[in-house]
Amino acid sequence: MKKIVTIIGVAFASLFMFTGCGYNGIVSQKEAVEQQWANVENQYQKRADLVPNLVATVKGFAKHEEKVFTELAEARSKLGGTVSVDASITDDPEKLAQFQKTQRELGAGLGRLLALTENYPELKSNANFLDLQSQLEGIENRIATERKRYNDAVGAYNKSIQMFPGVITAKMFHFEKKAYFQAEEGTQKAPAVSFD
Template sequence: MNKKLITIGAIVAFVALLVIWSVSSYNSLVTMDESVSTSWGNVENQYQRRADLIPNLVNTVKGYAAHEKSTFQAVVEARSKATQMTIDADNLTPEKIAAYQKAQGEVGAALSRLLAITEAYPELKANQNFQELQAQLEGTENRISVERKRFNDTAKEFNTKIRKFPTNIVAGMFGFEKRPYFEAEEGANKAPEVNF
């Protein structure tokens, strides 16, 4: 009788430990999954900050370079397209991130063309409002880079956790899936050509 109690006690203790470990693993995965979603929200927030700066920048440049209408239109269209694109953090896929990144890249390219125009207008470059907007835009671009890196770091931590044994068992049971990363844009490995 005593051996049966010890055996039953050992089985109950093992099951209890297994349940505690499973709950702890699940809660840890939920926390990490939420961290990935929060990081994605921070990335979107910085892109929105950039989008919010664009109208002021365009209007400031317009006052000095009214004949550059096609460039202004390209910036406005790229901004419009990028701000219409939203991705739910729970449904991130590599394809959706690539499409989002492409739309944001088009905004960046249009902004580069807009800022290149300013070289022909020294009075614009000296304008205090333009200088402040340009500084805010540069700061925002840096923030975007930082938030993208943080997103990738958070996704990597989560992806590593769901693939490691024995947590991968809990992750598989509850449907936790690998989160995609931001990747370098196509052609980013090539240095730009500079012609004088």
């Protein structure tokens, strides 16, 4: 009987040490995902903060383009309900998809705003506008970089909770998979180019 109790005790101690190390690793990877999510949000927030300055500059030159300004303001106001430092959005693919949709709407509005410059040559040469446009391009590049880093962190975390021995620890402590950023609809196919 004493031998059985010793074996069970050793098994539990081994299991505790085994899951303790796995637990710490999973927690570290989960934190890396959440930290990277904060970096993504930070870049999106910088873009949202840049919008009023960009709109104000363009408004000075294109007073009768009110429809574009209204659409952009509406897209930015939608972000008020979705841009937050709450990383729980990464646990729900539907919430993350809604976040991406809202960000795409703002991006489309910014695209229409920048397209106005073709109608206003004096705007294209305005130093303030050129500076804001440059800042926006830099932010868009940083958003793409941070999204990739986020997806990399999610991949490492998701793999660790699905592979042995991490899967045991993940099930014991209810670690769930995180959602990835997905490519936008239609980006999987290269556009057809014709020189006819």
